[in-house]
Amino acid sequence: MKKIVSVTVNGVLHELAIEPRRTLLELLREDLGLTGTKKGCGIGDCGTCTVLLDGVATFSCLTLAIQADGCSVETVEGLAEDGKLNRLQQAFVDHGAIQCGFCSPGMLMTATELLRRSDNPNEQDIRRAISGNLCRCTGYQKIVEAIKAASEDTS
Ligand code: FES
Numbered sequence: 001m002k003k004i005v006s007v008t009v010n011g012v013l014h015e016l017a018i019e020p021r022r023t024l025l026e027l028l029r030e031d032l033g034l035t036g037t038k039k040g041c042g043i044g045d046c047g048t049c050t051v052l053l054d055g056v057a058t059f060s061c062l063t064l065a066i067q068a069d070g071c072s073v074e075t076v077e078g079l080a081e082d083g084k085l086n087r088l089q090q091a092f093v094d095h096g097a098i099q100c101g102f103c104s105p106g107m108l109m110t111a112t113e114l115l116r117r118s119d120n121p122n123e124q125d126i127r128r129a130i131s132g133n134l135c136r137c138t139g140y141q142k143i144v145e146a147i148k149a150a151s152e153d154t155s
C-alpha cells in the first residue's frame with residue numbers, strides 16, 4: 001500500500017504517494033525527474049547517488065523514500081546559484097576534475113557537506129570525506145585540488 005511522503009527537494013515541497021519499498025533515489029529520478037543523481041551500484045558501494053538529507057551526505061540508493069518524509073533533500077540540481085555554477089562546481093571545471101562525469105554529482109554533494117562544516121580542509125580531510133565516492137576516471141588528484149581550491153575561494 002502506498003504511503004504519502006512529504007519531502008522538500010532543493011527548496012520545493014513535494015507530496016507523493018509512494019510504495020514503501022521504493023528508494024529515495026527512485027523518488028528523485030523517476031518521480032521528480034531529477035536525473036542528476038546517478039545510480040551506479042545500487043548497493044552502497046560507489047557514492048554516485050549521494051544527496052544531502054537534512055544536510056548530511058547520504059546514499060540515496062540505501063535510503064527508503066519514506067525515510068525522507070518530513071526531510072529536506074539537496075541534489076546536484078540545487079547547487080547552481082542564479083543560473084550559474086557555484087564556486088565548487090566551477091572549481092571542478094577549472095581543475096579538470098570531471099572526465100566522464102558520472103561520479104561528479106555525488107562528489108559535489110559530498111564536497112558540499114565537507115565545505116559547510118570545514119572552512120579550510122586539508123588534503124587528508126578531503127580524501128577522507130570523498131573516500132565513499134568512487135571515480136573510475138580521474139585518479140582523484142584533480143578532484144582533491146578542485147575541492148581545496150573551492151575552499152580557498154572567498155569571491
Ligand atoms: S548507487 Fe548508491 S552507493 Fe552506488
Ligand code: FES
Nearest residue numbers: 099103135136137
Ligand atoms: S569522472 Fe568518470 S567516474 Fe569520475
